Amino acid sequence: MLHIAILIPFLWAALIPLMRVLPRIHPGWAVLPAPGALFIYFLSRIPQSAAGESLFTTVPWMPDLGIDLSLVLDGWSLLFALLITGIGTLVVWYSMFYMGKNSESIRQFYLYLLMFMGAMLGVVLSDNLMVLYAFWELTSIASFLLIAFWYRRERSRYGALKSMLITVFGGLAMFAGFNLLYLMTGTYSIREIAAQAASLPEHSLFLPAMILVLLGAFTKSAQFPFHIWLPDAMEAPTPVSAYLHSATMVKAGLYLVARMSPVFAGDSAWFWTVSLVGLVTLLYGSFKAIRQTDLKALLAYSTISQLGLIMSLLGVGSAAAFFDDPAQIALFGLATTAAVFHLINHAVFKGSLFMVVGIVDHETGTRDLRRLGGLIKLMPVTFAVALIGSFSMAGLPPFSGFLSKEMFFTAMVNIREFDAANVGSWMLLLPIIAWIASVFTFVYSMILVFKTFGGKAMNNKLDKLPHEASAGLLASPVLLVSLAFVFAFIPNALGRTLIDPAVAAVRGGVLSPADAHVSIHFWHGWTTELWMTIGVVLLGSALYMTYGRLKMLDREWSGRDTLNRLYNGLLNVLENGGRRFTDLYMTGSVRLYLIYIFLFLIAAVGGTLIFSPGISLGMENYAPITFYEVALVVVMLGAAAAVPFAKSRVNAILFTGAAGYMVTALFLIFRAPDLALTQMIVETVSVILFLLCFKFLPKLKREKEKHVFKWTNLLVAAGVGITVTLVAMASMGSSPFEPISNYFLNESYESAGGKNVVNVILVDFRGFDTLFEIMVLGIASLGIYGLIKLGVRTTPEQGAKSTKPASQPHASFPLRSNDVILRTMSRVIVLIIISFSLYLFFAGHNNPGGGFIAALMTAAALILLAVSFGMDTVRRVIRIDYRILTAIGLSIAILTAAGSFVFGAPFLSHAFGHFELPILGDTELATAVLFDLGVYLAVVGVVMNIIFTIKGED
Amino acid sequence: MEWIMAVAIGALFMIGVYLILTKSLLRVILGTSLLTHGVHLLLLTMAGLKRGAAPILGSGSESYVDPLPQALILTSIVISFGVTALFFVLAYRAYQTRGTDEIDGMDAEGKEADS
Structure with a gap:
């Protein structure tokens, strides 16, 4: 519940x-x-x-x-x-x-x-x-x-x-304090921590934990100096x-x-901190409250002051924990009862006073004491509420605030007998501070009610003519403030139902509520407390009378005092310092950011290699070196190394392509036919793509960077290269666990019905990856489409700039080839390529091939057509919206994957079987092929969409 | 063979990184291409080279090379194709709107255009 x-x-x-x-x-x-x-x-x-x-x-x-x-x-x-x-x-x-x-x-x-x-x-x-x-x-x-x-x-x-x-x-400090408590006790439960309380004070973390927890409490409860x-x-x-x-x-x-x-409780540091912070807050808040001209500001400082009062009572009440003697406990424990009682009273009178101020603000349009006055005739009910609330706050009979204020005095007077502190007569300061603060409290309570409602009406200073608030608005404060009256006459009923159980809980449940009971009365005889109250009223009234002459009202109410200046200054220092520090390294230069990333890579990976034990560079069991491989590697590196020195765009692109083809050859040598096929087609399509874009790009300029920059770049690049080489060596030197590939090799034919393990992994074992991959591709192609078709509109000036390089007619890629041989040949060749791609598609499960490769090959055939006959012709003849094709492909893949739900199998489960088909004979059919079809269609759609989008830009 | 590949991969990475750190967008894109080649070869080399037949079952071979890196690389090849295409179009667009293909120049140019 x-x-x-x-x-x-x-x-x-x-x-x-x-x-x-x-x-x-x-x-x-x-x-x-x-x-x-x-x-x-x-x-x-x-x-x-x-x-x-x-x-x-x-x-x-x-x-x-x-x-x-x-x-x-x-x-x-x-x-x-x-x-x-x-x-x-x-x-x-x-x-x-x-x-x-x-x-x-x-x-x-x-x-x-x-x-x-x-x-x-x-x-x-x-x-x-x-x-x-x-x-x-x-x-x-x-x-x-x-x-x-x-x-x-x-x-x-x-x-x-x-x-x-x-x-x-404060909350963060408290969080740290809680964790210290956890370190000491091994539990976060307050009850369990309290059960271990006896052993805690010896712990070295006890005092830090206490201070941190108190920081949280003091900031939240607006205690000096966090108020x-x-x-x-x-x-x-x-x-x-x-x-x-x-x-x-x-x-x-x-x-x-x-x-x-x-x-x-029971620790003197706790007793002194809580009591003194509370008392200082009480005094400071009550004094500041007198000087406010804004009604809500007055109430704010009054709240600070009252919170300090309750805080000090909780501190003083903790004195009871020093004793075992029931008489002593009752003597000092009274403060805790007073705290609980005053907490209730404060909620009652302060809540209603805030509502009253809200009503005054609502009706007159101002909360400025200098413009208010004489509202008593216009708003009698509001006045009555304010009167009861203020008198209860000032501690006057016959309201409940009087009772708790008396108990507060009693507690402060009693604490003089607390000798565990060894401070002698200095203890007398506590009741004196309490009394002075009470005088101030009396004064501001009177200001609140009589400056607003009493005196001359100052309607000429108001924007509108005030009148009594509606019954609905008045209902809440009236109901609330009547409690101040009710509680005053049934304090002991309140005591038995709410206060005593609360006090018992605060004491840690060692007492039953009945034992914790304190009887509350109006009349105790002519006690010290009563004389104190009388003194408060007399001195307070005198102060209030002279108050106008003391000119306390002519001050702004916030942002002027030292603490606020300190806060604002600190905030400024933090903001400016933070900005300056960030500006130091966030310069806006992409190159610099990339250097951070690469340096971090070197540090993290290189550091791991150096500092983790057991990593050795593999030096044995190498595959033999043959001349062809070395030649391929040399050509690849030569081509790659030529890229930075290339003077023209075409050369740079072609060198990169050359390196790519060498990689293809290496794939072939290293027993990866699928990779070789894919890489070859991708390389071809990429080069075409590069050349398509190429004519829009400006001429390659020589890098005009400073020498220092070039050398740093080279250094960072060399660092990355060396790190990666070491990683490659290290990975061969140690194999800490059995590769999971054996599972794939064993299970590929048994459970997935395919002999081409790479393809089976793609469409079956790791089908999820592939599904997401084609989605990513689809998103990329849509992104390209969006950038080109819905791109930013260029200003005429910039547009002129950008068309300049494009004005060289057909610089890279003729719209329509005039080569008759090419056009005649391509008709035949396209058919061959497409048939081959279909073969690759169906062979894929058992032989090199598969959806990806087949799709790229089909796309390559279509691109060949476009080269020889022109884009527009191809677009006219093959009326396919490639974005829709992508969508269809994705849907097929997802539906195949989800289809396994129908058979109660998990997402992406595949089935396969052998069937006797006409013409083809014994054929193995697997739902994986259907999934691959989705991949095929999606990839064809993506590639063609990209090419046509870019080309269609003319 | 492996150590030759390790050095070659390191060299590919180095050239790729160097190109990425330059100003010209075209060089940056070509740099990522070379870097991708390096990554692919690294994956392949890590699994050991030529330790068996191509991973197509039924060829009568006793051992096969590790198929897992190949599947990873295949995925990566196709993805990097898409990424490269996107890069290209971005570069082209950037050039169209900013009038330069130099990375650092774009920022300044953009600020000018704004002001």
Whole structure:
């Protein structure tokens, strides 16, 4: 069920595009059931969770790597699952009224939102660290997409990139930390790691792992100094800010810190890092929040500050792990309860405040505090929501924020008695910082509500006359903020159902939820905490009164402070440095790139030859040397060596052809008749092709390259040559295993019914290769056709240039030969060649020949006809569309191959048998011949298509 | 015989690579042709030369040469024919639109045309 719960948002997202068929309905309605149903499901799990049970399911994924899709639903994950789906439902509802159904890319919006929902559920339910990491990064991606939702704005893109870079940086650090944990424990399962926690602190990797994991948590939860991405993330649509950037995603870091507490808590480095980073963030965020003029920026810094508060509580709460004495555990463990409680409260009041700001923005067209004021009369309901939310945030009774703020003070006061740290009275700083930050929190909460709604109405500064939002828009924030009220009066019911199980889970399951219970009350008597709150209210009010005179408002809200400058500078350095470094070697010169490739070849192959043991250059068992072979080799090399020195195009082409014919002769000598036949015809057709193209190409110029270039080229070429020679020698020196060819030799006649082993390999044993090969050929011929027929249009000037070489009439290849003897002879010869090609085709299975060779030969005959009678004549007489011929050939080959399915045999199985036929006598027929026919037709089509396309260019 | 072939193959590779590194497109294409010949002979030589009859069964011979490299080479010959043809047409097209057949010149020419 848990796996399905994660899958539902993703599957649901797949349905969103279908909403296009119902343009009159807002797609939000279609989205709403997904989070709603999931919320109800998770609600139904509360009783089990409250009883201390947890649900564990696992599906194997990569067991060899220790990675399985194992999911856990305990108190802590359930709390998050409820937040994700519950607030998710409210946010989807809110967004339906906030974003018009016709606004562009509304479907994308829901797609990303659902993607985030599924990913976030994955984060909080995964027990396997690798799976958790994958979902973790997926939430970063979803956040990126949502921040950049209005991607045409420069600031949106900037904010999206910033959040992505910072959170993914942290994510990668976390990934490394997870792997260190794996090295220490041999498992990725959080539960199993926690079970080994006692032995871990001695390990040398313990501290690095802790720091890396914390980096992930701190970046995600926007802790100082990584908080800079969150204010810029406010460029996202407000429902997204309410959902991802205050209620859920930014709490993933808190989730992780608490989840990893059973592993790391009890170590003083953990205690100090988490507590102090949290407190600094709390203080810094609350101070910055006061200075903002943009409502969303204020809320962003407030979120940073509140996340710091919860983080510090988690750190302080880890002090309990130092003790065995239940009294001590209860004393310090209270902080963890406070953290969980405040986490819930924060989601409630911050979510509703974001929605309120969205409404204000929606109705007035601005979020600028300097232009707002006096909205109380125009928007009373919105004001009420803002008031409750802000008071809860400021920690005032009778709202739930008061309760958790009191507990926060208690925890900070209690920590003074934590003597394991040995810092004496310095511990007093913790409650003092907490108190100062609370004063600032009070001030910005008041600014938020009274600067917006109180004071004089400033309608003249607004673009439009504001009025109360619609009931639909108000529903979500009203429902959410009423929880701040409800929770305040039933804190212990909330405690027993959600908080205690969560705390028990964070403690690593050593406690039952009942043992972890902390009773929450409004009234504790005249305690230190109460006096602290009273102090906050008094000093805060005084600050708020003088606030206008302090001129704190006249500052821009982002991009000015040192940390942002550092980030921007770093990004610049990376971008410019990267570009400069790349420009060093990516010069745009193809020659240079080829040299890289060849040098790498020399290094990789040559290096392997030198450094791997057991490779010896073969020196014995050589075939005898005969004069003819040596002569052939010498002529071949001579022809090849002449190519670079050839002064004219014709010579260069003819020298290459000569080398090719020598290769043909070598094939013959080396017992490869099929190869020799093929090579001969291909060489002939190639030379014709070269000459056809030839007249379009310019004259060969002497290479005007610098001497240095020539020498480097020669050096690289020589290196490649020597390497290849060594490879050839080495391959003869060692044969580490039996060649598979013996199988082919033995089975060729037995199982495939052919005596020509090469042909049998092509059409039967390795028929798949051949099938793909003729497809590649078909694609190449279509590519040529496309280049020529549909080619780029040339500008008149360039066209003139290119026609110049072509203007030499019939320089290479006469359109129509006047040679009477040639024309008379060719009629006969063509018939002979075609008959021979047919013979080769049918002989192919048992004698040299086969589809390829026969096809090339047929093509050669057709080309001969074209030479003597002209292309147009041939085209008129033989009315075949060669592209269609190729297609027919391919179809025959594929159908033959697929035909074996009919007989229940695998693709490309062939059958053969002997039949008594009239005239031909005992004939062996094999379906392989049919396949070969496909090859034949395809290749004829390809070759003729190429030739005719190029020639038809005139 | 094998070592002569090894040296010859190395020489073919060297000439092929040298041609590929030059500027003229025609030379580059001819270079790939020579390189292909080198590869084919390398494949054939690796399996050992003249160690039996041609791989056509029923000729009464006791041993045959390795048929597998031959099948590979046959495939390669036909493919490289297609590739060479495509190269040629590309070169021709490039010359038509850019007015040069020099690889490095094309880039500069293209930039000029764009600006």
